Amino acid sequence: MTIEGNLLDYDGNTKTPIADLITMKILLNSVISTFKAKFLTIDIKNFYLEIKLKDKQYMFLPADLIPKEIMDTYNLH
Secondary structure, eight states: OSSSSSGOOSOOOOOOHHHHHHHHHHHHHHHHHTTOOOOOOOOOOOOOOOOOOOOOOOOOOHHHHHSSHHHHHHTTT
């Protein structure tokens, strides 16, 4: 979970690796050259790719924000 990631005080690397131009060209060429192929692309702002962080970050989540069903199921009281 990322909560207000731009406001965290983290000294490590915060960039997320993305596909390079060659990878995109290969992907698009594959779609274009495939008969009746369909392609969808979307832009997800601030998407996190589950990269392992060097240092862990923790946050406090008040219990009243967690639904009662989850509190009961996992015995979080």
